[in-house]
Amino acid sequence: xxxxxxxxxxxxxxxxxxxxxxxxxxxxxxxxxxxxxxxxxxxxxxxxxxxxxxxxxxxxxxxxxxxxxxxxxxxxxxxxxxxxxxxxxxxxxxxxxxxxxxxxxxxx
Ligand SMILES: [Zn+2]
Ligand SMILES: [Zn+2]
Numbered sequence: 001x002x003x004x005x006x007x008x009x010x011x012x013x014x015x016x017x018x019x020x021x022x023x024x025x026x027x028x029x030x031x032x033x034x035x036x037x038x039x040x041x042x043x044x045x046x047x048x049x050x051x052x053x054x055x056x057x058x059x060x061x062x063x064x065x066x067x068x069x070x071x072x073x074x075x076x077x078x079x080x081x082x083x084x085x086x087x088x089x090x091x092x093x094x095x096x097x098x099x100x101x102x103x104x105x106x107x108x
Contacts, residue, residue, distance in 0.1 A: 003027050060095020071096035 005027035013022035064074035074092040
């Protein structure tokens with residue numbers, strides 16, 4: 001592990017709070033939260049990517065009644081035929097609750 005500030009190799013250091021890696025030049029390291037911080041940050045990014053900021057799915061512009069929550073607009077997800085031997089697969093994703101239903105047959 002290296003110093004976050006200067007890149008020096010960190011050395012083990014004894015402190016009243018325990019032993020941890022410390023920069024020989026005295027830069028402080030975010031050592032207390034190393035692992036927890038990383039995974040938390042990752043989860044946060046994934047979450048914000050999936051969630052729409054204002055709670056409205058702007059891609060849900062098709063009239064479709066959600067079987068789960070009764071919402072009347074859905075996003076159309078079309079999966080190309082190259083994924084399977086069949087015709088294009090169309091799925092409708094509810095703009096409110098995110099319920100995804102696969103449609104049988106074609107939509108016109
Ligand atoms: Zn340093
Ligand atoms: Zn729904």
